[in-house]
Amino acid sequence: MKKMNRRSFIKLSTVAMAAASGTVYTSKAKWTEAASKTPPSITRSFSVCNSCGNRCNIIAFKRQGRLWRISGNPRDNKTGGKICARGHAYAAMVYDRYRLGTPLKRMSNGFEPISWEQAYEEISDKLKDILRKNGPEAIFWSEYSKPISNFYGARFMAALGSPNWTTHASTCFAARNVGFNHTLGGLPTGDYENTKYVVFIGRAPADGIGTSILKGLPMAKQKGAKVVAVDPRLSYSANSLANEWMAIRPGTDLALLLAWIHIMIKENLYDREFVSKHTVGFSDLEAAVSQYTPAWAAGITGLPEEQISRVVKEMAAAKPAAFVEPGWHAAYGSNYRNSTQTARAIAIINALLGNLNQPGGLCFYSGANLGSLDSSRHQAPPNSPYKRVDGAGVAGKYPLALGSGLHHLLPGLAKEGKFKAGFFYSINPARTVPDREYVVSGYKNLELSVVIDWQFSETAEHVADYILPESHPLERDGIVEPISARMPQVSMQSKAIEPVHPGARGLDRIVTELAQAMGFGRYFDFKLDDLNKAMLFPLKLFPVHLQQRGPQVAGGAWDYGQTMFRTPSGKVELASGTFAEHGFSKVPIWESPLIEPSSGEFRIIHGHQAYLTHSQTINNPYLVSIAKDYHGEAIWINSKKARELGIADGSDVIVSAKGYENKVRCKVTERIHPEAIFVPAGYGSFASKLERGFELGISMNDFVPHASEDISGHAMMQEAVVSIRKA
Amino acid sequence: MGRFLVIFLVIISLFVSGCAQEEPKNVVPESQVFAGEVTVEGTVKRYFADSPDRGMNMIDAKVLLEELETNRDQYFLVDIRSREDFEKGYIDSTDLNVAFAQVGYNLDLLPRDKTIVVGCYSGQTAGQVVAALRIAGYDAYSIRGGITGGWINAGFPTVGAPVVDPSAESSGGCG
Numbered sequence: 001m002k003k004m005n006r007r008s009f010i011k012l013s014t015v016a017m018a019a020a021s022g023t024v025y026t027s028k029a030k031w032t033e034a035a036s037k038t039p040p041s042i043t044r045s046f047s048v049c050n051s052c053g054n055r056c057n058i059i060a061f062k063r064q065g066r067l068w069r070i071s072g073n074p075r076d077n078k079t080g081g082k083i084c085a086r087g088h089a090y091a092a093m094v095y096d097r098y099r100l101g102t103p104l105k106r107m108s109n110g111f112e113p114i115s116w117e118q119a120y121e122e123i124s125d126k127l128k129d130i131l132r133k134n135g136p137e138a139i140f141w142s143e144y145s146k147p148i149s150n151f152y153g154a155r156f157m158a159a160l161g162s163p164n165w166t167t168h169a170s171t172c173f174a175a176r177n178v179g180f181n182h183t184l185g186g187l188p189t190g191d192y193e194n195t196k197y198v199v200f201i202g203r204a205p206a207d208g209i210g211t212s213i214l215k216g217l218p219m220a221k222q223k224g225a226k227v228v229a230v231d232p233r234l235s236y237s238a239n240s241l242a243n244e245w246m247a248i249r250p251g252t253d254l255a256l257l258l259a260w261i262h263i264m265i266k267e268n269l270y271d272r273e274f275v276s277k278h279t280v281g282f283s284d285l286e287a288a289v290s291q292y293t294p295a296w297a298a299g300i301t302g303l304p305e306e307q308i309s310r311v312v313k314e315m316a317a318a319k320p321a322a323f324v325e326p327g328w329h330a331a332y333g334s335n336y337r338n339s340t341q342t343a344r345a346i347a348i349i350n351a352l353l354g355n356l357n358q359p360g361g362l363c364f365y366s367g368a369n370l371g372s373l374d375s376s377r378h379q380a381p382p383n384s385p386y387k388r389v390d391g392a393g394v395a396g397k398y399p400l401a402l403g404s405g406l407h408h409l410l411p412g413l414a415k416e417g418k419f420k421a422g423f424f425y426s427i428n429p430a431r432t433v434p435d436r437e438y439v440v441s442g443y444k445n446l447e448l449s450v451v452i453d454w455q456f457s458e459t460a461e462h463v464a465d466y467i468l469p470e471s472h473p474l475e476r477d478g479i480v481e482p483i484s485a486r487m488p489q490v491s492m493q494s495k496a497i498e499p500v501h502p503g504a505r506g507l508d509r510i511v512t513e514l515a516q517a518m519g520f521g522r523y524f525d526f527k528l529d530d531l532n533k534a535m536l537f538p539l540k541l542f543p544v545h546l547q548q549r550g551p552q553v554a555g556g557a558w559d560y561g562q563t564m565f566r567t568p569s570g571k572v573e574l575a576s577g578t579f580a581e582h583g584f585s586k587v588p589i590w591e592s593p594l595i596e597p598s599s600g601e602f603r604i605i606h607g608h609q610a611y612l613t614h615s616q617t618i619n620n621p622y623l624v625s626i627a628k629d630y631h632g633e634a635i636w637i638n639s640k641k642a643r644e645l646g647i648a649d650g651s652d653v654i655v656s657a658k659g660y661e662n663k664v665r666c667k668v669t670e671r672i673h674p675e676a677i678f679v680p681a682g683y684g685s686f687a688s689k690l691e692r693g694f695e696l697g698i699s700m701n702d703f704v705p706h707a708s709e710d711i712s713g714h715a716m717m718q719e720a721v722v723s724i725r726k727a
Numbered sequence: 728m729g730r731f732l733v734i735f736l737v738i739i740s741l742f743v744s745g746c747a748q749e750e751p752k753n754v755v756p757e758s759q760v761f762a763g764e765v766t767v768e769g770t771v772k773r774y775f776a777d778s779p780d781r782g783m784n785m786i787d788a789k790v791l792l793e794e795l796e797t798n799r800d801q802y803f804l805v806d807i808r809s810r811e812d813f814e815k816g817y818i819d820s821t822d823l824n825v826a827f828a829q830v831g832y833n834l835d836l837l838p839r840d841k842t843i844v845v846g847c848y849s850g851q852t853a854g855q856v857v858a859a860l861r862i863a864g865y866d867a868y869s870i871r872g873g874i875t876g877g878w879i880n881a882g883f884p885t886v887g888a889p890v891v892d893p894s895a896e897s898s899g900g901c902g
Contacts, residue, residue: 374886530819540810542823544803544836 045496046550050473051086060496077485079211085611089622100469101501124517126448130420136161137386143425147481152511158381159520166405170714173333178712179343182576185566188362192216195360197322199228202331204235208608232673249302251593254338257345259297260312262289269316271354281575288587319353321360334714341588351572357562368482368490368554371537381523398713408433408715411442421448428615430458434704456689471504480535490554492546594719601721602677606700618685618693633697634667636678642668652727657703664698786868788877803841816885843867846874
């Protein structure tokens, strides 16, 4: 027998690899049979869609080496295998000619391709200089929240000593989360398929796409459930899913909710046992809402008093299998001065319904119990000793704001000189944050701005000093991510195809190499695969399980009945001591929107469309084609108001506010409140390099002023009015 | 899984019928073999014929250590010890921990474009896994002396708190 040294082993191993011929067939007949059934080389990979924040599990099919099609994954417990138009169209992005394939540097006459080595060297030299002169507080990271960057972005900032890791929350869901966190101790999910009564406040789940809702709600409706849409607009979702539309005045949801609480208490429609055992602050709540009668709410909301009273009684009759849906961005994610208290009021109504962790109610599903890197082997960077510069979590500024910060404040802080360097990962604040001028001119004060993305964006084109190309998620493995559901799962993006642009790199690699160039490589002495193995270790799973089989069950099945809440008191806080400590009303009380439209003005409201949502979809060939074919860019105006203004359906109008105006097509419809115009989000691109959607439609962010709400610090994106005239 | 059962039965029948037999009766005459056809018997024959030149499909722990440091991506490391023993101390790069009896149900997890290295306690069970994998078309090696006897007892790094067990020392797991 030969004993091998390393050299002979490698030599032999290589030969063996070449000889390994794959599957063995026991006869020629079996091989012929198998061969005849095998279509030309189709393979599948399990991955996760990156078209929005839902992170639906997908299956990517590759045919003859090329991405062929994408489907949902039926084994995803959250989506049940359904994906939306964006998920399908996502395949087009892989081979898109607009993808970035090499690092770019801004020169006086445009962007110039440079090597990764040069990019790392110049960026790290500049960062070191800023660290020396201004300290780590002067550096921020801003991202559209994704599992990979939640880890790598936050760790990179910690490695530099910066406290400023930031996500898009303050222009999306910040108020909702703060409201729910301080009432229920977290954000529950609707048990859609078992519910008997659901009220959506401004959320349009078939437009903004909540795949889990769209999976469960039709099942509930088949069993007779009622769906009510409270919305100034009869969205496509409400039109197809809701039994009743409550056409509320925009910004007044809180008044409706306070009246509902008033009625529930006064008419004894709430779950007395749940309230006495599992809540605190009932008497404070009762006292506060005594004034909010249905008649009062009818005056503010414009809704009939009868409808206000009837709907809450119907809902209470269906309890505990009834809920007011927690929403996402919807009407109160980051829209009005009263949004945080609106979220609190919604959480409170659900507690009064006694529906928490009950069948058909709102449930805190358990997530996967994931592991982490062993810090004795992989040194973790210490937490930054500095306070967040945006004031999130800082006494005297925004003490109750989320730890993911207030990204819409960063441009102003850059203008003030408090920030000198910023990283933008998969986020496009130049288009998605109110007040383009404030954002772009603010960020231009940065001495260093680095965009990491796979295509151009307004931020890349108008702000970035360096653009680092990220590989497409289907070209690489991702980080392990939990799927929260009744049967919790874990999943992972798996590499489906060879990179189309070998020059693009994964975020894990980019951050690791940048940290190494900065001299902080000791905090990144592992590969993504090592991290994934550490995360999966408690589940007795390995990355290969997720790569080869898709989502895997992670832990035991969740069951109804749990009554512990992650609040300071361990109970539902109908009155919040924390709010009181910081000078905010401990129970929700009525507060009007900050800005009211005067005669001839309209409140500008916004929302998603099923096929075009985030700013990254604006250049997708298929999605933009749908938008153009069906005039998705059209803003909505009420028929009566249109008549008064002489505006015809399908004609162009001029939308103006405070010195800015723009022309756009108009849809005249009964389906919107007369006080509002609806502007679909995702349009109004001013990135000339994204040619397909360039200057298609308008963006609400050109009309909404920069502002911040007091409690959660969000951007108040519907505190704005505009005027409309015929073009 | 049917065809792997056939493979195992063929292997077992070869052992039962005695390794010394010069001309197994059930060999198909050369003239009747379709040019290029891959039969189980032919594969088994090649397995036995080629194994001595491959160092009996074993890799020294030291060679593996060097390989994992330099060519990590070319290897897929499978630990077939019990989960309990695995957690006490495992090689950092381990790609899969699956008990011997479960290997057959996890063939879908094993890559065909990498060299699979199988480790057990002393090398004996890993050797059996490697034989089956090789006949099934995988490029597989076992760690000489096993993870416990070969790797851990050599003092090579593990994660966890492995207990050095001198009784697991082995001549190399030739069964």
